[in-house]
Structures are given as structure tokens and as C-alpha cells.
Amino acid sequence: xxxxxxxxxxxxxxxxEKVFLECVQDMDHENMFWYRQDPGLGLRLIYFSYDVKMxxxxxxxxxxxxxxxxxERFSLILESASTNQTSMYLCASSxxxxxxxxxxxxxxxxxx
Amino acid sequence: xxxxxxxxxxxxxxxxxxxxxxxxxxxxxSVYLFWYVQYPNQGLQLLLKYLSxxxxxxxxxxxxxxxxxxxxxxxxxxxxxxxxxxxEYFCAVRRGGIQGAQKLVFGQxxxxxxxx
Numbered sequence: 001x002x003x004x005x006x007x008x009x010x011x012x013x014x015x016x017e018k019v020f021l022e023c024v025q026d027m028d029h030e031n032m033f034w035y036r037q038d039p040g041l042g043l044r045l046i047y048f049s050y051d052v053k054m055x056x057x058x059x060x061x062x063x064x065x066x067x068x069x070x071x072e073r074f075s076l077i078l079e080s081a082s083t084n085q086t087s088m089y090l091c092a093s094s095x096x097x098x099x100x101x102x103x104x105x106x107x108x109x110x111x112x
Numbered sequence: 113x114x115x116x117x118x119x120x121x122x123x124x125x126x127x128x129x130x131x132x133x134x135x136x137x138x139x140x141x142s143v144y145l146f147w148y149v150q151y152p153n154q155g156l157q158l159l160l161k162y163l164s165x166x167x168x169x170x171x172x173x174x175x176x177x178x179x180x181x182x183x184x185x186x187x188x189x190x191x192x193x194x195x196x197x198x199x200e201y202f203c204a205v206r207r208g209g210i211q212g213a214q215k216l217v218f219g220q221x222x223x224x225x226x227x228x
Contacts, residue, residue, distance in 0.1 A: 033215075040221075042219055092156075094214045105154055106154075
């Protein structure tokens with residue numbers, strides 16, 4: 001059974017902290033994605049990676065960075081967390097072809 | 113640039129009634145369309161997809177969608193809903209860009225609530 005896992009389901013951080021969100025997939029997928037989900041806005045792409053060490057900015061990359069040192073792992077980094085980064089963060093992966101993206105369960109991040 | 117509009121933010125229906133969730137898209141490239149479902153406190157699951165071929169696409173859990181190129185629509189339907197169908201539904205269109213990278217543009221979501 002295919003699986004995308006995220007390191008935490010719920011996370012509470014303080015303003016100014018550096019935050020790491022981890023995502024691991026076991027499907028040997030080339031592509032991995034980070035989205036944030038906010039009510040009424042759907043999913044917005046933050047960053048994606050199409051290969052190890054390769055990344056591309058999405059629609060809302062400001063305040064975020066990413067790291068992909070191994071094919072199965074894709075990390076989202078909030079360099080200095082702010083309250084407007086309180087959100088649900090979803091990781092996804094996909095292989096070649098158009099079989100769709102597979103999503104993790106999400107991390108609900110609260111920045112106080 | 114590709115975009116997706118889901119015309120209803122919330123749809124309440126009674127159990128065993130039919131439902132249609134509406135999705136319109138704009139795309140200047142070949143169209144690949146998807147519907148995803150998100151149950152409470154979970155990630156998204158793929159319901160169905162249209163890549164090519166028959167315009168009527170069948171998915172999991174009894175859902176189907178029809179691709180209409182002239183109306184740029186991809187509406188999701190189910191003839192008889194169950195309480196367990198209560199969830200948020202997202203329509204998505206594939207963007208252009210790096211081949212095979214499968215970047216998607218998502219709609220705003222439609223919250224389907226089934227009442228007994």
C-alpha cells in the first residue's frame with residue numbers, strides 16, 4: 001500500500017522559531033510537493049521537487065525553503081515562523097505519468 | 113495559465129439523494145483533470161481523473177465525472193449519497209511545465225454535507 005507520512009499531525013511553535021516539517025514517501029516517486037491549505041483558498045503550492053537536490057518555487061514560496069537530500073524525503077523549513085503561517089501543511093508525491101498525486105495526512109501548524 | 117473554479121463552497125443534501133459538484137477550468141494546454149476527496153482530519157485521496165478518451169469517467173465510491181470541453185467543465189456526480197460521503201472535494205487541473213512533474217492547480221474546495 002502506497003504511503004506518504006508526515007512527521008507530526010499537530011505542531012505548536014512560537015513566532016520567530018525555525019520550524020522543520022518532514023515528509024517521507026515509500027513509492028520511489030521522483031516528484032514531491034508541499035502545499036498549504038487554508039479555508040476558502042483550497043491548496044496552494046509552496047515548493048516542489050522533481051529530483052534529489054532539485055527544487056522549484058510554487059505560488060507562495062515567501063518565508064519557506066525546502067531540502068531534498070534523499071529521494072524519499074522532502075523537508076519544508078520555515079526560517080522564522082510568523083502567525084500568518086498558521087495553516088494545514090500537506091505533502092504529496094507523484095511518479096512519472098499521470099496517475100495523480102498521493103498525499104500525506106497533513107500537519108496542522110499553529111504559530112503563536 | 114491554468115485555473116479551476118468550484119462554483120459551490122458548500123453543498124448540503126439528504127442521504128440517498130443525488131448530488132452534483134460543479135467544476136470549471138481554464139487551460140491553454142492539453143487538459144488533465146482530477147477530483148480529490150478529503151475526509152475529516154485526513155489528507156487528500158484521488159477519486160478519479162480524466163486524461164483522454166471517454167468523457168465519462170468513473171471513480172471510486174460510486175462517483176463519476178463528465179468532461180465537457182465546450183463548456184470547460186468537469187462536474188462530479190453521484191446518484192445516491194451516503195453519510196460517509198461527507199467530506200471536502202477538490203477539483204484540480206494539471207499545469208504545464210516540466211514534463212511529468214504533474215504540478216496541479218486546485219479549486220477552492222466544496223464541502224459536501226449529507227444529512228440523514
